[in-house]
Amino acid sequence: MSSTVMQRSRGRVLLLAAALVALAAVASPLSQAAPAAPEVVVLPIDRAQFLAGQRFDLRVEVLNAPSPVQTLSVLINGQPLSSVFPGKKVEEVRSGLQAPLSALVTVRDVTLAPEGTYTVSAVAAGSGWLAQKAASWQVVRPVAEGPRAKNVILFIGDGFSLPVRTAARILSKGLTEGKYRGWLEMDQLEYHGFVTTSGMDALATDSANSASAYATGHKSAVNAMGVYPDHTPDPQDDPRVENIAELAKRVRGMAVGLVTTADITDATPGAFVAHTRRRSEYLTILDQMEALEPDVIMGGGSSRFLPKSTPGSRRNDNRDVIAEFEQRGYAFVDSAAALAQVGTPKKLLGLFHLDNMDVYLDRGLLKNPQVLKNFTDQPNLMQMTAKAIEILSQNPNGFFLMVEGASIDKQLHPLDWERGVYDAIEMDQAVGVARRFAAERGDTLIIVTADHSHSMSITGTYHELDGKTGRDAVRVYQEAIYPTFEDKDKDGFPDDPCPSVTLAVGFANHPDYKDDFKCNPVPSSPTVSQGNRWVPNPQRDPDGVLLTGNLPYSEPQEVHTVEDVPVSAGGPGARYFGRVMDNTDVFFAMVQALGLDPLLSAAKR
Structure with missing residues (x-):
């Protein structure tokens, strides 16, 4: 035959x-659920x-x-x-x-x-x-065209949506007669575009899934990183995809750095080193990070490194992971002072908090000891970025550095826009550190983007006048006079987060909560649990306006949204970012800019 x-x-x-x-399906009795x-x-x-x-x-x-x-x-x-x-x-x-x-x-x-x-x-x-x-x-494969980048610095503002970028510019630079008195560092990059954010499983993404797309060039699912989610019960056996940090080390011997204001095993930094179906597998993520050996690791999360016998530890064993890193040749620092004095080691581990680092407004401006507790000497993102670049640039093969402004997201979830925007300004100033390095070298690609969006929006301004408070003090159109933020010390951050005229900010999705439209002196949750639902926190803005939520009662805070996020880029290969791109395209644009070609490397071997 x-x-x-x-x-x-x-x-x-x-x-x-x-x-x-x-035919068998059609013939099945309607009273029985079809298998x-x-x-x-x-x-x-x-x-x-x-x-x-x-x-x-x-x-x-x-x-x-x-x-x-x-x-x-x-x-x-x-x-x-x-x-x-x-x-x-x-x-x-x-x-x-x-x-x-x-x-x-x-x-x-x-x-x-x-x-x-x-x-x-x-x-x-x-x-x-x-x-x-x-x-x-x-x-x-990468196409041989144009100048190549030797180094890539990827800034990810977690939840850094376009309104947050606008608010950061307003607070940091100010306006006179409708014109800004200056531009953000990221505004001055050469190319600008937008990135779509959905994952393979859902329209709305989380940080693990979206950062994984940047790291691997592949879609994943909510809570997953570096894998395609399968149907086995083991979160560690899902099919993996090699990420850019692994490729950079394997193919070209580049240095790799991770800098974040979050727990270093959190979703975004974790996505550049780990492969797991569950982002909450923090100790597994740390083990995979240790195996990869990024040359620079800085952020919070020391609780994952400390033996369980140490107060504050979140380990289930007595491994001293800090000691293990030191045995691998890492210098270790745990404060801003120690970071300033460490010099230029070949490898650096910096852990500045047991959990996520405190936000800039609290550690850099308000400095409330009740908030900071034992962590009164945390470095800022500019200091961490500068030290990371100093160490990584020792590698003659170049480097890949991911810098995350993590708490933009972590403050927008509890509807605390001032803290989120101050952290956005902090990330922008870290971009300035990178831009000054790149200007001296001419071989460094800088990318600034977000992993997903939030629902924050700026309506106008808020100022209490003629006895008007609450919603009546939200001013729109011609009544939205310019806010009165001041920066007398010229450090780029407003001296007072609570001026007489501030931004009127609202959110498109939220639980029931109260808002007095003023900044909160200390971070607090907008809701508390009551049975099987979340209700307004009576300790936060007790005299504020009740804002009826539009989320399920099971949601305690504002959630991610689906809108495209901005991307800006400068340096060799920046032109690849001046368009609308899928989030997986960011990986391929970085690879193209670097000319990172595993086949060429194999041919040389």
Whole structure:
């Protein structure tokens, strides 16, 4: 029998099997819930894009099979996996799996080359049923065009939406007769665009998922980083994708740095070192960070490093992870004073708080000891960025540095816009540190963007006049006179976060809470738990206006939104960012700017 006849015969059998399954579904009694249809899942997903030579895991899952899987075929461009990935173990499991899994095929740590389109075809069948899935992947290489960047500094303002950027400019620079008296550091970068933020699973993203897109060039799901989420119960076995920090070290021997004002194992920094389905696997993230050995690590989160016998520790064992890093050659600092005195070691670990670092308004301006407690000497983001650049630039192969302004997001969630905007100004001043370094060198790409948006919006100004308070003191249109923030010491931060005329800020999504439209002297939650719902916190703005929420009663704070976020870039390769881009495109633009090519590296070896 010819191959054409065999293919036609097989096609008729598969169509007949599908028809029988469909007929059985139609004939089922309406009173019975129809069982879930069998399904094949291919990971990485359809339309995934890879850097040629980028390492990843492939997994095919069969879900909800009504009877045992008898045949399971996975082909790439018509070839079996053993031929496409010679020497790699192809694992197939058809028993002992938890529902809804019925079977799976896995092959790990593989690469694709040359560049081009790859089609994955997966077909599973059993007695009376058939399921199939096809996915098309694109494999690309950096194109040799224009000057290359030696270094990349990626600034991520967590939740840094366009209104926050506008508010930071208003507070930091001010306006006279409608014209700003100056521009933010990021405003002065050469190229500007927008980034879309949705993940593979939902329209609205979280920080792990969105930072993972920047780190790997691949979509993931809420709470996941560096992986495609599968249906196994183990959060650590999901198929991985190599991230830019791993590539930079493996392909070119570049230095890598992570700087954040959050816990260093939090979602954004974690996405550049770790692979896990659950962002809350902090100790696992730390272990993977330690294994990667970034040259610079600075932020909060010392509680994950301290043995459980130490007060404040969040470990479940007595490992002294700080000591382990020191044994790997890291200098360790835990205060701004120590950071200033550390010199220029080859590797640096800086941990300045047990948890997230305090926000700039509290540690840099108000300095309330009740808020800061034992952490009265935390460095600012400018100091951390400057030291990171000083250390990383010792590497002759260049460096990749991720700097996160983490608490923009962490303050917008509790509807505390002043603290969020002061942290946005702090990040912008860190951008200034990077710009001055880049101006001297001419070989550094600077990117400033956000991982997702928030619903903050500026209506006008707020000022109490003629006895008007609360909502009546929100001024719009011609009554929205300019705010009266002052910066007498010329440090770029308003001297007083509570001037007589301030911004009138609102949020498009929030729980029930009270607002007196004035800044809060100390951070506080807008809600407290009452049974199975969240209600206004009676200790916060007790005389304020009750703002009825528009979120489920189970949500205690404002949530992320779906709008595009701004991106600005300057230096070699900045032109790749002057457009509307998917968040996965940020990875490929950085790779293109660097000319980071695993295939070229392999050829040299």
